[in-house]
Amino acid sequence: MSNSLLTVNNLTIESRSGELLLKGIDMEIEKGEMAALIGESGSGKSLTARAILGILPEEMTVEGQILYKGQDLVKLSRNEHYQLLGKEIGIIFQDYRGSFTPYIKIGKQLIETIRTHQSISKKAAKEAALLALAETGLDPKRVYHSYPFQLSGGQVQRAAISMTLALKPNILICDEVTTALDLMNGEKVLKYIDKARKETDCAVLMITHDLAQAYKWSDRIHVMYEGVIVEDGPTEQIRFHHQHPYTKKLCSSLLSLPEERQASTTEGVYSL
Amino acid sequence: MKTAVIRTSLSLGNVNLVLGLLLAVFIMVVTLIGGALVPHDPFLVDMGNRLQDSSATHWLGTDQLGRDILARIVYGAKLTIGLGTFAIVVAILIGVPVGLISGYIGGKVDAILMRIVDGILSFPDFILAIAIAGILGPNLTNLLIAIVLVRWIVYARVVRGLVLTEKQKEYVLVSQTANSSSLKTIRMHILPQVIPDIIVMAAIDVGKVILLVSSFSYIGLGAQPPIPEWGAMLNDGRSYFQVKPLLMVYPGIAIMLTVLCFNLLGDGLKSQFDIRRGRGRI
Amino acid sequence: MSILVVDNLSKQYSKNVHALKQLSFSLEQGESLGIVGESGSGKSTLAKILIGLETYQDGGITFQGSPIAPKKRAPLRAYRKNVQMIFQDAASALNPKLPIWKSLLEQLKNYKEFTPSFIDVEGLSDKDIARELLGLVGLDSSLADRYPGELSGGQKQRVSIARAISLEPSLLICDEPTASLDVTVQVQILTLLKKLQQQLNITILFISHDMRAVTFLCERIIVLKEGSMVDQFELGKLYEHERNPYTKALLNAASLD
Numbered sequence: 001m002s003n004s005l006l007t008v009n010n011l012t013i014e015s016r017s018g019e020l021l022l023k024g025i026d027m028e029i030e031k032g033e034m035a036a037l038i039g040e041s042g043s044g045k046s047l048t049a050r051a052i053l054g055i056l057p058e059e060m061t062v063e064g065q066i067l068y069k070g071q072d073l074v075k076l077s078r079n080e081h082y083q084l085l086g087k088e089i090g091i092i093f094q095d096y097r098g099s100f101t102p103y104i105k106i107g108k109q110l111i112e113t114i115r116t117h118q119s120i121s122k123k124a125a126k127e128a129a130l131l132a133l134a135e136t137g138l139d140p141k142r143v144y145h146s147y148p149f150q151l152s153g154g155q156v157q158r159a160a161i162s163m164t165l166a167l168k169p170n171i172l173i174c175d176e177v178t179t180a181l182d183l184m185n186g187e188k189v190l191k192y193i194d195k196a197r198k199e200t201d202c203a204v205l206m207i208t209h210d211l212a213q214a215y216k217w218s219d220r221i222h223v224m225y226e227g228v229i230v231e232d233g234p235t236e237q238i239r240f241h242h243q244h245p246y247t248k249k250l251c252s253s254l255l256s257l258p259e260e261r262q263a264s265t266t267e268g269v270y271s272l
Numbered sequence: 273m274k275t276a277v278i279r280t281s282l283s284l285g286n287v288n289l290v291l292g293l294l295l296a297v298f299i300m301v302v303t304l305i306g307g308a309l310v311p312h313d314p315f316l317v318d319m320g321n322r323l324q325d326s327s328a329t330h331w332l333g334t335d336q337l338g339r340d341i342l343a344r345i346v347y348g349a350k351l352t353i354g355l356g357t358f359a360i361v362v363a364i365l366i367g368v369p370v371g372l373i374s375g376y377i378g379g380k381v382d383a384i385l386m387r388i389v390d391g392i393l394s395f396p397d398f399i400l401a402i403a404i405a406g407i408l409g410p411n412l413t414n415l416l417i418a419i420v421l422v423r424w425i426v427y428a429r430v431v432r433g434l435v436l437t438e439k440q441k442e443y444v445l446v447s448q449t450a451n452s453s454s455l456k457t458i459r460m461h462i463l464p465q466v467i468p469d470i471i472v473m474a475a476i477d478v479g480k481v482i483l484l485v486s487s488f489s490y491i492g493l494g495a496q497p498p499i500p501e502w503g504a505m506l507n508d509g510r511s512y513f514q515v516k517p518l519l520m521v522y523p524g525i526a527i528m529l530t531v532l533c534f535n536l537l538g539d540g541l542k543s544q545f546d547i548r549r550g551r552g553r554i
Numbered sequence: 555m556s557i558l559v560v561d562n563l564s565k566q567y568s569k570n571v572h573a574l575k576q577l578s579f580s581l582e583q584g585e586s587l588g589i590v591g592e593s594g595s596g597k598s599t600l601a602k603i604l605i606g607l608e609t610y611q612d613g614g615i616t617f618q619g620s621p622i623a624p625k626k627r628a629p630l631r632a633y634r635k636n637v638q639m640i641f642q643d644a645a646s647a648l649n650p651k652l653p654i655w656k657s658l659l660e661q662l663k664n665y666k667e668f669t670p671s672f673i674d675v676e677g678l679s680d681k682d683i684a685r686e687l688l689g690l691v692g693l694d695s696s697l698a699d700r701y702p703g704e705l706s707g708g709q710k711q712r713v714s715i716a717r718a719i720s721l722e723p724s725l726l727i728c729d730e731p732t733a734s735l736d737v738t739v740q741v742q743i744l745t746l747l748k749k750l751q752q753q754l755n756i757t758i759l760f761i762s763h764d765m766r767a768v769t770f771l772c773e774r775i776i777v778l779k780e781g782s783m784v785d786q787f788e789l790g791k792l793y794e795h796e797r798n799p800y801t802k803a804l805l806n807a808a809s810l811d
Contacts, residue, residue, distance in 0.1 A: 040736035041707070153593065182593045182763035187807040209736055212766070215810045253738040255766035257808060258792055442647040443657070446717070449605045450661040451634040460660070464651045 003030045005203050006052070006171060011064035011074075013047060013056070021047055023227045024064070029171065032201040034194065036214035036235075038250070039224035045207045048224070049173050052205075053091055054081035068171075087117050090169035090202075092161055094176035099160035100148040107144035110163050117167050132166040133159065135199075136192050154185025158192055165196050171203045172196075178213065190217050211254045215239055223247045289540025295533035303349045312340035314347040314500050323516050332522055335505075336512050337498075341519070344500035345526050351495070352502055353530060355412065356481040359419045360474050367424035368470060371431025372458055376439060386432070389425050397422040401484065402493065410493045412485075412501070419481055430473065431466055438462045468545035472538050479534030486527050502527050555619075556580040557724055557757050558604075563613035565599055565781075573599040575781040576613065581725070586751060586758040588772030590765060590804060596781040597761045601729045604759070605639045606630055618724070635665055638718035642730040644711035648702040654713055655684035655698040662720050670722055672754065687716040691746060708739035712746065719750060726751075727759045732767055744770055765808035777801050 006029040013022040022044050029035050039045045050056050052066055054073060066073040068088070073081065085091065093099070100109050110129035111122065120128070133140035136158040148156050157177060164172065174193065178186030194217055197204050208214055214221050215235060222232040223246065231244040242248055312330070318338035325333050332341040374385040392400070404418035438444060438461070447457040486503030488494035495501030497508065502523040509519030558581040565574040574596045581587050591597045602608040604615065606622075615622045622633055638661070641647045648657050659680055662668070669675050673686045685695035691712040702710055711731060718726060728747065732740040748771060751758055762768050768775055769789060777785035777800060785798035792805070 040738065183765070183807045184592045184763070184804060211737055212808065212810055249738060253741045255741060255744070255764075255770045257766060257805070258769055258789065260810075442641045442643055443649045445607055446639075446641065446647055446714075447660060448607065449634055449639055451631050451664045452660060456664075460652070461649050464649075 004028045005031045005068070006205075007065070007067040008048070008052070009065040009067065011048070011051060011062070011066060013044075013051060014061045014063075016059040021060070021227055022051070025224075025227075025229055027222055027229065027232070029203050029205055031170075032197065032203055033220060034197060034204045034206060034218045036206045036208060036218035036221045037224060038208055038211060038214050038221055040209055040250075042226075043224045044227040045224050046175055049091070049175050049205070049207055052173065053085060053089065054078065086113075086164070086167050086169070088170050090164035090167065090172045092157070092164055092172070092174050092177050094179045096153055096157040096160055096177075096180060097148070099163070100156065102148055104147075105144070106146055106148060106151075106159050110144070110159075110166065113163050114166050128166055132162040135165070135196060136162045137188070152185065154181050154188055157181060157185075157189050161189065161193060161196070165200070165202070168200060169202060171205060173205045173207070175207045176209070177206075178208070178210070186213070193217075211250060215254075223250065287540075288536045289544055292533055292536030292538075292540050295529060295536065299349065299353075299530060299533060303346050303353075306342065306346050312343035314339060314343040315498055316340075323512065323519075333516075333518065335508065335519055339500075341522055344505060345502070345522055348500045348502045348505060348523065349526065349530070351499070352482050352485060352527075353478075355416060355485055356478045359416050359481050360423065360477050362416075362420045363423035363477075364427055364470060364474060366420070367427025368431050368466070370424070370428040372435055372462065372466075374428065375432040375435025376454060376458055376462065382432070385428070389428055392422070392425050393429070398484070401488070405488065405493045410496065412495050412499070415485060415488050415494045419484060423477065423481070426477075427470065427473070430469065434466050434469060435462055438465050468541075472542045472545065475534055475541055476538035479531040479538070482527065482534070483531055555583055556616075557583045557618055558759075559616040560604075561614045561616070563600075563603070563610055563615065565596070565603065565608070565610045572781050574603075574610070577778075577781070577783055578613075579776055579783065579786065581757055581759060583724070584751075584755055584757055585774060586760060586772045588768035588775040589759065589761045589778055590763065590768050590775060591778035592763060594780070595778040597778050598729055600778075601639060601727050601759075601761055604727055605637060606634065635668065635721050636723050637725045637727065638721060638723040639727040639729065640711070640714050640718050640731045642733050644707055644714055644731075644734065645702070647714045648710055650702050652701075653698070654688075654700050654702070654705070655681050657702075658684045658687055658698075658713060658717050658720070661717060665721060668721060670720060672722075687720055688713070690719070691716040691750075706739075707735050708742060711735060711739075711743055715743075715746065715750070719754060719756065722754060723756065725757045725759065727761070729761045730763070731760075733762070733764070740767065747771060765804055777804065 008025055008027040011022055011025040012020065014020055025048060027037075027048075037045045037048060047056070051062060052073065054076060056062065062074050064074065068084075073084075076084070100106060107126070107129060110132065111125045114120070114125045114128055115122070130140045130144060133143050136143075138155055138158060143151065143155065143159050151159065161177075172193070177193075178189055181189065190213065193204060196202065206214070206218060218235050220232065221235050221238040222229050223238065223244065224230070225246045231238065231242060231247045238247065239251065242251055316339060318334070321330075321334050321338040322336055323334065324330055324338075327333070330340050330342070332345065335341055335344070370385055374382045401415070401418040401422050404421060405415050408414035408417065441461075444457060444461050447461050452460070485494055485501065486506070489501045489503030490507045492507065495504045497504060505523040506520055509516075509523070512519050560580070561578050563574055563577045564572070566572050577596075577600065579587075589597050589600065599608060603610050617633060617637070648654070662670070662683070672690065673683060675683055678686070681698055684698045688695050688697055693709060693712050693716070697705065697709065697713075705713070715731075731747070732743050735743060744767060747758065750756065758771065760768060760771050769792065773789050775787060775789060775792070776783055777798060779800050785801045787794075787797065791797075
């Protein structure tokens with residue numbers, strides 16, 4: 001497909017003991033889309049992200065292709081991979097505390113990150129950093145002059161995302177970014193990611209176990225189970241017309257709000 | 273996959289542990305069987321046989337007073353290793369409860385105990401031990417007291433630190449909400465997490481203490497003649513170094529092998545328990 | 555009759571940090587009350603105070619008619635038998651070095667005079683009692699000899715639940731019991747709690763940030779924000795427009811559209 005930004009072909013990962021962790025994953029991410037990779041712990045969703053980023057443990061063997069702009073990421077050396085990371089492919093992890101060094105102010109860390117990837121003056125970098133922070137919906141000046149521990153988890157996570165986005169990546173991989181946050185803060189983080197995506201046309205691969213979130217925010221859902229993508233399709237299709245038994249089980253596990261319970265009797269979609 | 277990970281950690285640890293165990297077996301064989309095979313009195317002075325080379329009767333020869341060197345080394349092994357172990361056991365018996373109490377109860381108790389510990393810790397332990405041995409008089413008992421006084425603090429500190437992390441764990445909280453007594457919570461949930469670290473520390477420490485006892489005896493603050501402590505033997509042999517260097521080589525090798533043995537055991541056990549990663553159980 | 559009355563409860567960590575501000579509510583026997591709020595709303599602090607792991611500065615707690623003094627140990631013994639808690643992180647709620655059956659029996663062993671009504675303990679060994687408890691929460695009795703590391707997250711949380719109900723408490727406090735579990739497992743745990751509540755007539759105080767989980771289990775809901783109660787309502791009135799804007803925001807965050 002011409003619009004495809006990242007194509008995963010038959011990706012297979014084997015552990016040293018010969019166990020198949022990923023069994024032939026096929027996936028396509030289009031420019032500017034929000035794709036959700038959903039599955040339970042141990043399903044291999046984080047492993048897929050790690051394969052794309054080239055940060056798998058050495059002892060694992062990878063087969064298949066991960067095509068990005070015509071080059072196969074599987075064949076890249078670690079060094080070449082690092083060059084792509086950040087600039088072309090951004091990553092945000094679940095543990096927001098790991099994104100910043102605890103004893104350096106966030107502003108300083110933002111500047112450093114921006115300047116390692118773009119050769120601009122300190123002043124220009126500061127402006128870029130403040131601009132990026134303003135986008136998060138937080139008070140940019142306050143965040144800029146804060147240490148990570150002075151902010152709440154959701155605020156740090158948003159600052160971390162702004163740091164990643166300041167480099168204008170083409171793909172943003174979000175690995176369970178809201179898992180450590182409560183629903184309200186998670187919502188704010190996702191709202192920000194969605195806004196940034198629409199403004200910069202950056203594709204997002206959202207790795208999550210939270211079905212409600214995937215329903216709400218993604219354009220397309222890939223359902224992963226035991227190292228296999230068992231079903232994928234537009235969000236509406238997965239939500240209302242899923243086929244695979246596992247998807248059925250997963251979708252029926254979503255607790256419904258009282259309002260939806262009435263709706264579900266007429267549509268018969270998610271019942272308990 | 274899990275088994276594979278555990279297997280690698282075992283094989284890495286085993287190099288040290290196996291070597292350490294082999295050395296330990298060797299030392300035990302020498303002390304237990306060697307002593308029985310060569311029934312010489314380590315204190316028997318025989319001036320007619322001084323400074324002899326190895327022979328069928330005296331396997332390692334005799335020293336400046338005609339005493340059998342092997343017999344003295346063997347006797348010294350029992351003495352040195354026994355003393356080292358004893359000192360550490362006593363240090364543990366004092367330090368671990370103090371650490372447990374200090375860490376678990378916290379508050380004022382912790383503040384007072386830790387100030388005492390800090391006070392003692394601010395002296396280098398070798399110098400402190402010299403001072404204590406100097407004040408009380410140079411002999412093995414006083415040296416032991418000095419070592420215990422210096423070492424229990426380290427255990428108290430380490431255990432306190434471990435307890436402070438353990439105390440936050442939810443199963444400890446659950447235990448408290450289950451109305452378990454503090455003693456029961458400590459015994460059931462905290463002590464088992466602390467013991468592996470203590471064993472590793474103790475193994476390495478015994479080696480250190482052996483070195484310390486020998487150094488003190490060498491400078492004349494520990495074992496006094498005619499007690500065949502290895503450090504004292506080194507000191508004895510010093511005057512005859514030109515004539516018969518082996519007098520110093522044998523106790524030197526004995527000290528080296530024993531300390532090496534305990535260090536290997538300590539490192540090996542450390543990997544075995546895999547303390548850092550909290551994996552495995554004893 | 556109210557089983558628990560919290561009256562004007564206040565907790566301050568330091569001069570300007572208020573964890574709870576004059577919180578008052580009561581809990582009826584057999585009901586399930588949900589407490590919803592973001593992180594920092596004081597909901598976990600409330601749980602810790604109720605279970606006796608934290609002190610408070612002001613206000614009072616009355617349990618089954620008698621006031622609770624959190625500093626004295628004697629009344630706590632009876633109180634703790636009747637109030638049990640399930641923690642969020644099932645993985646760290648079990649001692650990794652103890653086999654499941656030993657962890658499971660810790661509470662029961664502290665109350666030797668008590669025998670649970672749902673198990674016929676006559677002639678049963680300790681381990682058998684543990685096996686019965688495992689059966690009660692839908693786990694295979696063979697798990698008794700396993701260690702926590704060999705169990706899945708959901709299984710561990712079931713063990714925690716079995717341990718908490720082994721004393722047949724009148725009040726069970728659940729602090730985000732499903733937050734670290736997979737969605738399919740979450741439903742199972744919540745369903746189990748619902749079933750046990752009916753079976754044993756336990757009162758449940760369910761603390762969560764997830765509106766979905768709260769509305770699934772609870773008949774009445776309290777909304778906490780920055781240590782204060784901002785809303786309180788029956789489940790049926792969740793969508794009425796008199797709801798506090800903050801409640802609506804929480805609901806909105808949980809909705810799918």
